[in-house]
Amino acid sequence: MTRSLGERGLFITFEGGEGSGKTTQIERAASFLRGHGREVVTTREPGGSPGADAIRRIILSGRAREFGPDVEPVLFSAARADHIQQFIRPAIEEGRDVLCDRFHDSTRVYQGLGEDAEREFLSRLERATLQGLYPDLTFVLDLPAALGLQRAAARRGADEADRFESEGVELHEARRQAFLRIARSEPERCEVIDAARSVDEVAASIEAALRERIGLGEIGR
Incomplete structure (x- = not known):
């Protein structure tokens, strides 16, 4: 499937818990x-542009938590707004497909498990930040939280766990379920992938979904 002159690129996001293999599967896709x-x-x-990368370091260090529950999502949104303006929107408008490791669904999940008032705040913040730029397709890489944390620890080795990896398995499992609720509520956008399988099996499922959802044929056809 070749691109016509002036055709908008696709925006495809990869979501899931710690250790779900998003980075590997993005490169395969x-x-x-x-x-x-x-x-x-x-x-x-968080990251993807110079300004967003600077904010990423603050978020992953955990230093934002001492300023209250609303500060972290505001920082994520500031990073996302810069990322969209400096990288994502220009690439899409130039006809390139953008594959992103985490986007707005992660903010919904990681900062949105509190009270209803917090979720309403996040919803308003999301609309103001995205300005209508939502993913065309989202892959939710799903696996039990305990397995994901084991994989993340093996990948990390002797390095220290970041702000999110250091949290308990019960909270990670709650986030897993939140991702699945999003996928059930937006099936036209979201594709759930069983990420507990081998890298090759997961990649094959993603490729099959790409063929079906964006009309790709076999290579050379």
């Missing part, structure tokens, strides 16, 4: 799409 003649760039959140 990018290679798959490039094999079909598409221009692809990859990025991540």
Whole structure:
């Protein structure tokens, strides 16, 4: 599937808990799409632009928590707004597909498990930040939280756990269920992938979904 001149690129996000393999699967999906003649760039959140990367370091250090529950989502939104303006929107408008490791669903899940008033605040913040730029397709890489934390620890090795990896398995499992609720509420956008399988099996499921959802045929056809 080749791109027509002036065609808008796709915005595809990858969501899931710690250790779900998003980084690996983004690279596999990018290679798959490039094999079909598409221009692809990859990025991540928080981060993805110089301003957003600076905010990322503050968030992952955990220093924002001492300022109250509303500060962290505001920092995420500031990073996201810069990421959209400096990287995501220009790439899409230039006809490139953007594959992003986490986006607004992670903020809904990681900062949105509190009271209803907090969720309403997050909803208003989301609309103001995104300005209508929502993903065309979201892959939710799903696996039990305990397994994900084991994988994250193995990947991390001797390095210290970050702000999120250090939290308890019960909270991570609650976040897993929150991702699944989002997927059930927006099936036209979200595709749940069983991430407890091997890397190759997960990649095959993502490739099959890409073929179906964006009309890709076999390579060379």
